[in-house]
Amino acid sequence: MHPPRLPRRLLLSFVSVLALASLSTGLAQGAPAPSVRPSAPSAATQPPAPAAAAAVTFSDEFDGPAGSAVDGGKWQTETGDNVNNHERQYYTAGSRNAALDGQGHLAITARRENPGNYQCWYGRCEYTSARLNTAGRFTTTYGRVEARMKIPRGQGMWPAFWMLGSDIGQVGWPASGEIDVMENVGFEPSTVHGTLHGPGYSGSGGIGAGYTLPGGQAFADAFHTFAVDWSPNAITWSVDGTVYQRRTPADLGGKQWVFNKPFFLILNLAVGGYWPGDPNGSTVFPQQLLVDYVRVRTDSGQPGGGGPITGIGGKCVDVPGANTANGTPVQLYDCNGTAAQRWSVGSDGTIRALGKCLDVASGGTADGTPVQLWDCNGTAAQQWATPEARDIVNPRADKCLDASGGSSANGTRLRIWTCTGAAHQKWTVTR
Incomplete structure (x- = not known):
């Protein structure tokens, strides 16, 4: 059953796509950070991709002294604003908005401030935050991709854990494909969304579903584990081990499945935008996306090993x-x-x-x-x-x-x- 269509993020501009393509060789600090994101159905059945070699298992447990920057061998920090989704924050470099908290977590912090007189698409920026990715450091084709996180709360907050096809610089978005493992918009404190975007099913036409905690619980109240299990022609989403949707090419209504190739990981906390709306008088700052760990597990598929x-x-x-x-x-x-x-x-x-x-x-x-x-x-x-x-x-x-x-x-x-x-x-x- 297809979920209802949801408000979604707009397309990357071609210029932004080219900017993101530079991530494969190293993101230049100060370049505007592109962005895309989730929602609804579509599916051309294409032959399975050739067997891929097992990707190196990725793990970041975010252990280290409070105030430390993230591991630069695993993550790049994007900088700039994002006109495409009409987000309000400026993504900063360094460790002010993305740092270890000394308790085994990465804290991505959104603040109502502008210490660097940053300029955004709407004028002088009102907020700062952070966005990290693994482009040029780590990609994976298939496997279990998961993060344990505690999300922020409040109108206008927009945390996300997601992936983009590593060929985005060559083919652009949405042809690159986008897999949104978890997104939350602040006006839905009990619900997260998982979505696919690709050619002909992007922005508000993405294919996805939401998962809602029982009993009125809010995701900001505790840590939860968000994951996708990804194999050729199939992606399954879960929260705390509970599966809430599975997508295959049969869901795409004859459109192209673009998820049998390498993707890189992204973590970010946006403020405002078309989907969540802007913060208002009820929104308390600062807000944090706390990440306990990010892990990617793949298996070699070699005969002779394994277990029962x-x-x-x-x-x-x-x-x-x-x-x-x-x-x-x-x-x-x-x-x-x-x-x-x-x-x-x-x-x-x-x-x-x-x-x-x-x-x-x-x-x-x-x-x-x-x-x-x-x-x-x-x-x-x-x-x-x-x-x-x-x-x-x-x-x-x-x-x-x-x-x-x-x-x-x-x-x-x-x-x-x-x-x-x-x-x-x-x-x-x-x-």
């Missing part, structure tokens, strides 16, 4: 007799630690054992289509998403790995079936 995948009744996903012949059925069986039960979840979207791939027979998409072992061939029949909700999903079919008949008996055949959330469709993947 367990399902209903504690049984393991198993290749009968460790047979490596194409077409060997895949089943449930008592866990025994053999190679027939060691599965590697790859950054290329495959799940492998014994040097072969988990495969949907004949590329089928119907309920009940069996899964089998087959030579890895890069087709959609061998692409799987493994979100934190513990589903194992074939995005092309938009169906879940399923134990036939809900049985946990030895020898139960595995198949794909419409996702129901039932116990016989829940799996624990050992990475």
